[in-house]
Every structure is written in C-alpha cells, then in structure tokens.
Amino acid sequence: MSEIAVVTDRSDWQSGFEQRILTAYRAAGCSEPLARALLERALKGVEEWTVATDGTGWIAVGVTADNGTSVGRIHDLTVPDGRAWAEQWCADQGARQVEVRLVGGPGQFADYPVRGQNRMRLAAEQPGLPPGLAVRRLTEQEYPAWYAGETAAYVADIVRAGALTPEQARQKSDRDFERYLPQGYLTPGHAFYAMEAGGEVIGTGWVNHGFLPGVTFGFSLEVHPEHRGKGYGRAAMAVGEWATRQGGDEAMMFNVFGGNEVAMRLYDATGFAVLDEYRSIDLP
Structure with a gap:
C-alpha cells in the first residue's frame, strides 16, 4: 500500500464525497430535496476536516469537543485498510473516542458498536x-x-x-x-x-x-x-x-x-x- 499523505487541494475528494453521499441517500428512498438537506448536514464543518489519500482512495477526519470529551470523527474512508491510519490520526490529536456516521452499510466499521440509527419510511x-x-x-x-x-x-x-x-x-x-x-x-x-x-x-x-x-x-x-x-x-x-x-x-x-x-x-x-x-x- 502506498504511503498515506495529507492533501491541501481537496476539490477532487469533496466532489466525489458529495456524489457518493447523495447516491446513498437516494438509494435509501430520499427525495432529491431531502437527500440534499441530509448532505448539507453531513458537510457541516467540512472546512475544518483533514483529508488524506494513498492514491487509491480517501480519508477525511476531524476532532471536536463533545460533552467535555475530545471525539475523533472519521467522515470518509475509501482507502482499503485505512482505518488504522484514521484512528491513529484521531488519537494523535488527543481524541479519546472515534465516531463514524455511515450511509449504506458498516463497511470497515462492522466491529464498531452501534450508538444510534436514523430510520425512515x-x-x-x-x-x-x-x-x-x-x-x-x-x-x-x-x-x-x-x-x-x-x-x-x-x-x-x-x-x-x-x-x-x-x-x-x-x-x-x-x-x-x-x-x-x-x-x-x-x-x-x-x-x-x-x-x-x-x-x-x-x-x-x-x-x-x-x-x-x-x-x-x-x-x-x-x-x-x-x-x-x-x-x-x-x-x-x-x-x-x-x-x-x-x-x-x-x-x-x-x-x-x-x-x-x-x-x-x-x-x-x-x-x-x-x-x-x-x-x-x-x-x-
């Protein structure tokens, strides 16, 4: 696997990320206005995220204070076996927890306990x-x-x-x-x-x-x-x-x-x- 490195030009990542999120919400039965409203929520604070790549996929991570605890958030992960890098990055920033929001299945995070779900029909x-x-x-x-x-x-x-x-x-x-x-x-x-x-x-x-x-x-x-x-x-x-x-x-x-x-x-x-x-x- 190529070395994972942080990037400064995030345009390619963000356009692909937005399209993947929209596609997943549409597949879940969301109307176009609803899918775009959910995308807007998913992009909250995107300017502060750190984005990295190994040339084959992307990782987007960030850290926020939540209820007095530093929480790492893995916003995007398409690098095969990139979870360890993302978790270590969060730990290096002082995070004591790592959270991920998933659309379209658990992927690499099947062993993370479920903390909450949004359900719709x-x-x-x-x-x-x-x-x-x-x-x-x-x-x-x-x-x-x-x-x-x-x-x-x-x-x-x-x-x-x-x-x-x-x-x-x-x-x-x-x-x-x-x-x-x-x-x-x-x-x-x-x-x-x-x-x-x-x-x-x-x-x-x-x-x-x-x-x-x-x-x-x-x-x-x-x-x-x-x-x-x-x-x-x-x-x-x-x-x-x-x-x-x-x-x-x-x-x-x-x-x-x-x-x-x-x-x-x-x-x-x-x-x-x-x-x-x-x-x-x-x-x-």
Missing part, C-alpha cells in the same frame, strides 16, 4: 388510526409530567447505548430539549399526543413537522411500560404515519439508540429502513 397516503385506539392532543396541564418522563427516558437511552456517562447524558438531555423545545408546549411545528384505549392513556407521542423537507421527525412514540406487549407498539407507528400526513409531510423519521433491540425489531417489522447510523469506539 414513506407514510401511507391515507393512514388510518388502529381500531380501538383514540388519539388526542396532549393538554398543557399534562405537559410538565410528560416532559419529566421524556427527559428521564432520553438519559436512560443514551446511557444504555454506551455513548456517554450518566452525567454527560443528563447534560446532553438538557441541551437537546432546550434546543428542540425552546418554547416548551408552544414550540412551533411540534405536536404532542396522548394515545388512549379503553378510556385509558396507554402512551404518548411527540413529533416535529417539517423537520427536514417533506419529513416529520418522531422524537417519541412511547407506549407506557404497563401496556407493552399488547400490540400497541405497531399501533404507535401507525399513529406516527397519521401524524405525518396531518402535518403535511410524506415521510416519517425516527432515531433509535444502540442497545434498544426491542425498538430496532419493531422498526424492522414496520418497514422503517436504516437511513444512516452512528458507531463509535473508545481509544486506548
């Missing part, structure tokens, strides 16, 4: 609510208790995924909820639901319409623990599709944390394909 054109299930808007009086439960569940999901310590997870939760719900219950574009069966609230939902072009993001479609195992998980997914069309969007997207095998199996069964995923390891 087109909603049915005229989705109906499941028989026996009623959906209503969550009331403003119910919101504080819902919020407390959601933040606690979010912290638990992050810790179970192995991505952060409990204290780091709490800090991330505070930042994320403040960012996504700056006006709380009245934040524009967000809708909160209660799902009822037999006159009893069996779960709740939180969606963000127009999160990306044509996409409603399901931040949470939660069935309460005492009502799980009764088929309501699939019903909650149907509610998500219904809410997507109610908000004028055509596709529903979710995030699932690594380690949540129950949710992953449910998403597989209900046709939510992996759009992209995050994997990471700790460095020695």
Whole structure:
C-alpha cells in the first residue's frame, strides 16, 4: 500500500464525497430535496476536516469537543485498510473516542458498536388510526409530567447505548430539549399526543413537522411500560404515519439508540429502513 499523505487541494475528494453521499441517500428512498438537506448536514464543518489519500482512495477526519470529551470523527474512508491510519490520526490529536456516521452499510466499521440509527419510511397516503385506539392532543396541564418522563427516558437511552456517562447524558438531555423545545408546549411545528384505549392513556407521542423537507421527525412514540406487549407498539407507528400526513409531510423519521433491540425489531417489522447510523469506539 502506498504511503498515506495529507492533501491541501481537496476539490477532487469533496466532489466525489458529495456524489457518493447523495447516491446513498437516494438509494435509501430520499427525495432529491431531502437527500440534499441530509448532505448539507453531513458537510457541516467540512472546512475544518483533514483529508488524506494513498492514491487509491480517501480519508477525511476531524476532532471536536463533545460533552467535555475530545471525539475523533472519521467522515470518509475509501482507502482499503485505512482505518488504522484514521484512528491513529484521531488519537494523535488527543481524541479519546472515534465516531463514524455511515450511509449504506458498516463497511470497515462492522466491529464498531452501534450508538444510534436514523430510520425512515414513506407514510401511507391515507393512514388510518388502529381500531380501538383514540388519539388526542396532549393538554398543557399534562405537559410538565410528560416532559419529566421524556427527559428521564432520553438519559436512560443514551446511557444504555454506551455513548456517554450518566452525567454527560443528563447534560446532553438538557441541551437537546432546550434546543428542540425552546418554547416548551408552544414550540412551533411540534405536536404532542396522548394515545388512549379503553378510556385509558396507554402512551404518548411527540413529533416535529417539517423537520427536514417533506419529513416529520418522531422524537417519541412511547407506549407506557404497563401496556407493552399488547400490540400497541405497531399501533404507535401507525399513529406516527397519521401524524405525518396531518402535518403535511410524506415521510416519517425516527432515531433509535444502540442497545434498544426491542425498538430496532419493531422498526424492522414496520418497514422503517436504516437511513444512516452512528458507531463509535473508545481509544486506548
């Protein structure tokens, strides 16, 4: 293998990288506006990335501070057996973790644990609510208790995924909820639901319409623990599709944390394909 060297002229790499990302998102069923919006997110901070080549492929890496930890990020890797170089570069910059965002399969990173996945599918054109299930808007009086439960569940999901310590997870939760719900219950574009069966609230939902072009993001479609195992998980997914069309969007997207095998199996069964995923390891 030729020696890997950092390059200063990145034009050839970037044009190829952008085309590969767009092709992968199109293959995953994304519309052209959505594929380009996802590409824009993938290119965030690209000016600060380091790009290297061995003449046969490319490596793009960077380091950022994340929750008080220096995290290396492998943004692109097409050099055969180039992972060791990328990991060593991150370690040399002081990184204690290495993360990779993958579109189109794990490739050289199959042994990295999955920390999170974005899943997506087109909603049915005229989705109906499941028989026996009623959906209503969550009331403003119910919101504080819902919020407390959601933040606690979010912290638990992050810790179970192995991505952060409990204290780091709490800090991330505070930042994320403040960012996504700056006006709380009245934040524009967000809708909160209660799902009822037999006159009893069996779960709740939180969606963000127009999160990306044509996409409603399901931040949470939660069935309460005492009502799980009764088929309501699939019903909650149907509610998500219904809410997507109610908000004028055509596709529903979710995030699932690594380690949540129950949710992953449910998403597989209900046709939510992996759009992209995050994997990471700790460095020695």
